[in-house]
Amino acid sequence: MTTNSSPQLWLYDTTLRDGTQREGLSVSIEDKLRIARRLDQLGIPFIEGGWPGANPKDVQFFWQLQEDPLKLAEIVAFCSTRRPNSTAATEPMLQDILAAGTRWVTIFGKSWDLHVTTGLKTTLEENLAMIRDTIEYLRSQGRRIIYDAEHWFDGYKHNRDYALQTLEVAIASGAEWLVLCDTNGGTLPHEISQIVQDVVRVTGELGTGDWGLGTRKDSSQCPMPQIGIHTHNDSEMAVANAIAAVMAGAKMVQGTINGYGERCGNANLCSLIPNLQLKAGYSCITEDQLTQLTEASRFVSEVVNLAPDEHAPFVGRSAFAHKGGIHVSAVERNPLTYEHIQPEQVGNRRRIVISEQSGLSNVLAKARSFGIELDQQKAEAREILQRLKDLESEGFQFEAAEASFVLLMHEALGDRQKFFEVKGFQVHCDLIEGKETSNALATVKVAVEGKNILEAAEGNGPVAALDAALRKALVNFYPQIATFDLTDYKVRILDGHTGTAAKTRVLVESGNGRQRWTTVGVSNNILAASYQAVVEGLEYGLLLHSQALAALKASS
Numbered sequence: 001m002t003t004n005s006s007p008q009l010w011l012y013d014t015t016l017r018d019g020t021q022r023e024g025l026s027v028s029i030e031d032k033l034r035i036a037r038r039l040d041q042l043g044i045p046f047i048e049g050g051w052p053g054a055n056p057k058d059v060q061f062f063w064q065l066q067e068d069p070l071k072l073a074e075i076v077a078f079c080s081t082r083r084p085n086s087t088a089a090t091e092p093m094l095q096d097i098l099a100a101g102t103r104w105v106t107i108f109g110k111s112w113d114l115h116v117t118t119g120l121k122t123t124l125e126e127n128l129a130m131i132r133d134t135i136e137y138l139r140s141q142g143r144r145i146i147y148d149a150e151h152w153f154d155g156y157k158h159n160r161d162y163a164l165q166t167l168e169v170a171i172a173s174g175a176e177w178l179v180l181c182d183t184n185g186g187t188l189p190h191e192i193s194q195i196v197q198d199v200v201r202v203t204g205e206l207g208t209g210d211w212g213l214g215t216r217k218d219s220s221q222c223p224m225p226q227i228g229i230h231t232h233n234d235s236e237m238a239v240a241n242a243i244a245a246v247m248a249g250a251k252m253v254q255g256t257i258n259g260y261g262e263r264c265g266n267a268n269l270c271s272l273i274p275n276l277q278l279k280a281g282y283s284c285i286t287e288d289q290l291t292q293l294t295e296a297s298r299f300v301s302e303v304v305n306l307a308p309d310e311h312a313p314f315v316g317r318s319a320f321a322h323k324g325g326i327h328v329s330a331v332e333r334n335p336l337t338y339e340h341i342q343p344e345q346v347g348n349r350r351r352i353v354i355s356e357q358s359g360l361s362n363v364l365a366k367a368r369s370f371g372i373e374l375d376q377q378k379a380e381a382r383e384i385l386q387r388l389k390d391l392e393s394e395g396f397q398f399e400a401a402e403a404s405f406v407l408l409m410h411e412a413l414g415d416r417q418k419f420f421e422v423k424g425f426q427v428h429c430d431l432i433e434g435k436e437t438s439n440a441l442a443t444v445k446v447a448v449e450g451k452n453i454l455e456a457a458e459g460n461g462p463v464a465a466l467d468a469a470l471r472k473a474l475v476n477f478y479p480q481i482a483t484f485d486l487t488d489y490k491v492r493i494l495d496g497h498t499g500t501a502a503k504t505r506v507l508v509e510s511g512n513g514r515q516r517w518t519t520v521g522v523s524n525n526i527l528a529a530s531y532q533a534v535v536e537g538l539e540y541g542l543l544l545h546s547q548a549l550a551a552l553k554a555s556s
Contacts, residue, residue, distance in 0.1 A: 016035060016061075042296050079094065081133075104145075105138055106179075124162060145170075146179060149166060178203070178225050183232060234264045241267070270313075287345075315348060321353050353399050417542075444456075488507075517541070518537075
């Protein structure tokens with residue numbers, strides 16, 4: 001836990017620039033604005049918005065933030081140094097940077113002599129001039145500078161003297177932050193630590209003559225720069241490397257929400273923030289903001305339309321999930337036995353997973369989470385456990401289908417509400433010669449309140465048609481069904497070696513605008529499995545509605 005005396009770390013989020021370079025990730029202007037405002041609420045001090053002028057989207061993004069600024073965070077524009085053999089004052093891309101209207105600008109320059117001679121195809125001296133001219137020009141226009149030393153660690157290892165020269169020029173020109181970038185993501189933590197320590201030592205010697213540095217421009221306005229770290233995850237070391245850099249003296253940590261980024265991604269702020277704040281004692285954001293971390297992680301994944309990593313540390317749905325019976329029993333007595341922090345500290349929660357590996361303690365804890373108190377001394381609890389194991393041996397899976405497990409428990413307890421009874425169904429799919437079609441017609445027969453109802457409906461595929469027909473048959477009896485949606489549908493073949501006779505497991509996710517729940521069906525007939533999952537999805541939604549009505553009645 002941080003205190004008033006905890007050392008301050010400055011967080012710098014580059015989700016909106018570096019993160020969007022991830023393959024398969026694309027965002028609109030509105031998406032970027034929503035993410036920026038969510039990061040602002042989370043307490044991130046620096047938010048890199050993109051490269052103004054690189055594309056129309058980023059230009060519009062910065063313009064809109066000029067009209068409606070963030071509340072707390074500094075929005076940062078990103079750009080490279082000027083091109084070789086030109087001047088910063090006549091560089092068009094720097095005019096776009098100025099037009100973005102941000103107080104802070106991040107400029108990246110080359111640290112590795114290989115990139116200077118091979119990538120830029122210029123001289124080492126001209127690269128230094130590009131860094132100097134760009135920073136001095138932006139400083140003259142009233143901007144504050146974060147200097148990203150691209151490929152810093154590779155450059156340092158190949159030519160330490162030249163790499164340090166690039167930092168010397170950036171400092172003399174007025175940069176306030178020097179961010180050391182492991183751009184290729186190939187450096188190991190012990191190397192990061194040694195090199196950052198060397199940079200901290202060398203920059204601390206400025207002014208003593210050890211570096212031969214001349215007068216620092218704007219020294220009266222800018223203190224000597226602090227060191228930052230920017231790591232990539234190509235060696236699965238981004239988080240470890242960032243922490244190693246902080247331990248060696250870095251004061252700024254750059255990263256992205258959920259570790260999004262080019263190739264293998266960037267350092268994941270959702271892991272860095274709690275590790276640095278809860279484990280290492282640094283102050284990053286407030287404790288209240290830290291409890292918003294899981295929600296922020298999931299919000300960003302939803303906006304960028306990527307499935308959340310359920311197994312992500314700290315914020316993943318499985319981060320504090322317990323499946324083994326021995327684990328569950330121990331955690332029920334004392335969470336410290338199998339949890340390294342309290343889930344609530346990062347806005348997550350403990351979950352008890354039920355499966356064929358479950359013990360009675362799993363069932364009791366899972367039932368309790370749904371408001372069902374089971375007596376372990378009575379037969380019902382063990383009956384539920386045995387029924388669970390039997391069904392999972394047949395191919396059912398209740399880890400991701402908790403709604404079906406709740407219905408199973410009510411069945412064993414003898415209090416499962418019979419909202420309707422399924423009598424049968426038929427599905428007809430159109431086949432038009434020479435044309436592809438997904439039209440389907442489903443007919444269902446159900447009994448409700450002693451009446452047999454026969455209904456038919458069309459849909460885009462057999463499952464959609466079945467779902468539509470069921471709703472049509474039931475909505476006059478249960479109008480709330482009109483608010484239910486089938487939000488996701490997953491199919492898994494369990495024994496593919498049997499070909500078309502293979503057993504199929506279907507997971508159906510449903511929702512009512514406020515809650516989501518998942519049900520499961522298993523059969524050798526994919527339509528029967530789908531129908532089972534859809535039926536239970538509607539049944540569980542009606543159960544939730546009846547419970548809400550009962551609670552409302554009790555409170556009044």
